[in-house]
Amino acid sequence: MTSNVNTSVQPTKDTVPEKKERASSVVKVLTTDRMWLLVVLIVLLITATAIADGLRLLVAPFTVRYLSVSLIALVPLALLALAETFVILSGRSGIDLSVGGLVSIAGMFFGSMVVDHGLSIVLAAFITVVFATLLGALNGFLVGFLGFPPLIATLATGYAFSSIALVMHDGAPYSDPKLTGMNELTAGIGPGALAIPWHVVTVLLPVGLLAWMALSKMRWGRSLYAVGTSDSAARYSAINQKLVRASAYAVAGLLAGITALVNVAQFASARPDAGTAGNGLALPAITIAVLGGVAIAGGVGKIGGALMAALFVTWMNAIILIAFPGSFGSRVQLLALGIVLIGAVLLNQAAARHQAT
Amino acid sequence: MTHTPMDTLTVSTRRAIARERRTLIEGQELVLIGVIALVWLALSFATNTFWTAGNIQTILYSIAPIAIIGVGMTAVMVTAGIDVSVGSQLAVVTASVGLILKELQWGIVSTAVAALVIGGLLGAINALLIVKGNIHPMIVTFGTLNIFRFVALQIFGDSQIPGVPGTFSFIGGSSAAVTLGIPNAIWLAILLVLLQWIYMRSYSGGRHIYAIGNDARAARLAGINVGRKLFLLYLSVGFLVAVAALVQLGAGGLVQQNVGLGLEMKVIAACVIGGTSVLGGRGTVLGTLLGALLVGTVTSAITLLGWSSELTNLFVGVFIIIAVGIDLLRQRRRARL
Amino acid sequence: MRKPFRKRALIAVATVAVIGLTACGNSGTSGGSPAEGGTEGASDVSVAFVPKIQGIPFFEAMNSGGQAAAKEFGFTWVYQGATTADASAQAEVARALIQQGVSALAVAPNDPDSMAPVIADAAAAGIIPFTADTDAPNSKREFFVQQASNEGVGSALIDQLAQATGGKGKFAIVSCGRTAANLNAWIDVIKAHLSTDYPEMTLVDTVYADEDQARAVSMAKDLMNAHPDLTGLIGPCTTAAPGVAQAVDEAGKIGQVFTVGVGTPQAMLPYLQSGASSASVLWNVEDHGYLTAWAGWMAATKQPFPSDGQPFDVGRISGVTWDDANKVLLLGDPLILTADNAGDFDY
Secondary structure (H helix, E strand, O other): OHHHHHHHOOOOOOOHHHHHHHHHHHHHHHHHOHHHHHHHHHHHHHHHHHHHHHOOOOOOOOOHHHHHHHHHHHHHHHHHHHHHHHHHHOOOOOOOOOHHHHHHHHHHHHHHHHHHOOOOHHHHHHHHHHHHHHHHHHHHHHHHHOOOOHHHHHHHHHHHHHHHHHHOOOOOOEOOHHHHHHHHHHOEEOOOOOOEEHHHHHHHHHHHHHHHHHHHOOHHHHHHHHHHHOHHHHHHOOOOHHHHHHHHHHHHHHHHHHHHHHHHHHHOOEOOOOOOOOOOOHHHHHHHHHHOOOOOOOOOOOHHHHHHHHHHHHHHHHHHHHHOOHHHHHHHHHHHHHHHHHHHHHHHHHHHHHHHO | OOOOOOOHHHHHHHHHHHHHOOOOOOHHHHHHHHHHHHHHHHHHHHOOOOOOHHHHHHHHHHHHHHHHHHHHHHHHHHOOOOOOOHHHHHHHHHHHHHHHHHHHOOOHHHHHHHHHHHHHHHHHHHHHHHHOOOOOHHHHHHHHHHHHHHHHHHHHOOOOEEEEOOOOHHHOOOOOOEEOOEEHHHHHHHHHHHHHHHHHHHOHHHHHHHHHHHOHHHHHHOOOOHHHHHHHHHHHHHHHHHHHHHHHHOOOEEEOOOOOOOHHHHHHHHHHHOOOOOOOOOOOHHHHHHHHHHHHHHHHHHHHOOOOHHHHHHHHHHHHHHHHHHHHHHHHHHHHO | OHHHHHHHHHHHHHHHHHHHHHHHHHHHHHHHHHHHHHOOOOOOOEEEEEOOOOOOHHHHHHHHHHHHHHHHHOOEEEEOOOOOOOHHHHHHHHHHHHHOOOOEEEEOOOOHHHHHHHHHHHHHOOOEEEEEOOOOOOOOOOOEEEOOOHHHHHHHHHHHHHHHHOOOEEEEEEEOOOOOHHHHHHHHHHHHHHHHHOOOEEEEEEEEOOOOHHHHHHHHHHHHHHOOOEEEEEEOOOOHHHHHHHHHHHOOOEOOEEEEEOOOHHHHHHHHHHOOOOEEEEOOHHHHHHHHHHHHHHHHOOOOOOOOOOOEEEOOEEEEEEEOOOOEEEOOOOEEEOOOOHHHOOO
């Protein structure tokens, strides 16, 4: 693919065929790189909603402020989508179904540290993230070293985590002025109309940046891609594929731990069912990761894609709620997510076929 | 789709399959029978209520829908595919059948046909997207999981369906719906398991399922119509979901919107505990049935022992690790031989 | 050579994004006032209600009660619920309603503490936030519209069961969510009454089936198997109430094991008629919705509730009380549904 672009678009400037080529390669980038497709979809979504707003078709006014306030739902979704991106990348049907249970147990662990043991928020947060990373490493050990299928190992540990989270404080949530105070972290910053939730800037952006660096700029990232693409190839290039694969699950645990802290801040309490209530957090996170373009078979996927997918779904859900009144709106969210997920793949495939001919 | 690297593992699994065909009951099934027997033995000492007809019937009935869907899911997973939309499929079928029974008062045959048509339709949608659309089954079924749930909620409208007649109570959970002390629902499940087991074991069409899972490209080159086979398998999941919906509806009563929520994970868990590989090429329906039985036994045992019901999932998780762990040890030892 | 094209694509996309955002920013500021203008006139007050989850008869009946009140008193009633019963989905819906600029926002929190931040957001936006069905006492909610006191529901449940079983024997509870505050409060009342009023009754186990009806049925059967001498089952939520009754029916133990629960009339009617359920403890759910809507309208139009402590009438309902100290508006006593009166309700 890359070589195609190189050969076809080198020489002169501004000749007619060159323009054509340019246009087609823009189209090509948009249709083959999932991140750019999602960026375009986000722009289309916002433009369409703005037009609908202008025509008074919406239930509520569509404002920049609404978009930024909605970002509060983005943070946990995006963090867990990143977690899933890492494990799916690691190959051999990589998946982590335990992130929901992990968020619950890590949140309760944090609540217990702060409320029962009187630790400071910062220290407790640090210990919680270490704890969550260890639980993730347990998944990694089962999958990477013992050879458990990821689906079943994480299903089992997820069951165990969610169960322990329920019994460790008798099913009751931890709520305490100290925990409630953490809600400040999710307050809006910036001028009134913008009001971007504080933790989007302080948590999500740095984590996203670090994740991108780890994957694109560090040796570990290259090893992960190698292991995800082919075990044997990775083995011949002297990569400890067991350790690399296990580490992906530990990183997912770390991200789930951060998500647990964000959840406590966002909901001003540590809940034993934080990651499992309703549909749970795992399935939406996997859906977002897949929408972000990570290949189920492993070895292909990018941080930007996952982040854009999370942003798109967050805004789409928020917009649907002000576009369709009543309970129908919430149902349309399901329909839209399903169609977008399948539609995005069909679009990319059609593009690939078009390219091939 | 399945670019399984031609490394040593694939070869060893192939050899393993060739060897497994010779024995009637495979390793993982024996392991599960052993684990289940141990749990049952422990329970018969720890409680004096385990071996009552009522208890055994409750456990068996509770696993029937999982085992029935597992019949299709196992085959799908052997091809290295998956169907995570079964819970939402079940919701669509149950909601439609509930309305048909309540509002139209159809009889057994016409309702069953309607259920199969609806289930088949849903299965066909998945099959079409996977085979014709050439999209990974997990992506397709994650998509249709949401879409089918939307459809189900639209059928429900803003209400539940109360007072559904017990037209299918003969395969329901009632203590009257038993033959020879075993619930009719589980007889039905056993029949379906047996048919699929024989098909996948002894018919060339069934062996093709394994061939596709081991190497889809090689299977295609060997003259197997891979697309058609996959289409039929995903279609069959839809039909089986319809049967499971009728079993779960059974004696009728109230149908709620959240019906089938989380069912996909229970079915997939039963398959994997039973020795089905998520990477394809390995698995039997008998193992799936036993996997479902293990989970059902553990779940029920917690209440029977009077332990805190919040612990159920912890024990289910631990037993999954034990069962699958033994399977892994066995495979590793055999690979070394 | 690929990179420059990406960059150009980025610039193009960014430009469109800016245009899009500016467009919506403009329409946002201009769109805000006409939206308010549109509802001006006869009814410029709107009261919104976010249930725990959409589609269950319990909340849909509250919705129809709310609609009736809106028609009677002349305001707009908005009802919007998520498809799953979790705090984040609920907060999403509440944020959309805040954006809609309703005058008063009622929430039935899935998790009381979790809704506090959203309730605070509503208050900051000049909306009157309050709770109904489940309280969030540690939040900025202005008041709570309670269906029946915890004491009332809990004691009615154990009284009804005692009446069926003759005040003795073993019984068990099949509850829904382990973390549901309402249900836990009722269970505590049941336990308290046990020691004082029914010394011959023993609670053998309390299990949690979440909102899964099939699981409630099989757990109830497990309990009957584990305790062959069990005579009673309590299902204190709308999933477990029909669940325990169905379990008794399927086990063929009608007349042997008695069940009571908190179930909606139409769902319970078949079981009440067959005897699988002895009674369902509820309240007039439509009236509860009616009262919720009325209370929101009163607060939005700055009319105080009668504060002399005496029961008063609200439109079609009577016997409402206002507890000014705790800010609780109470609908009244629970309603006991039996085979005779359950058919009178259409939800």
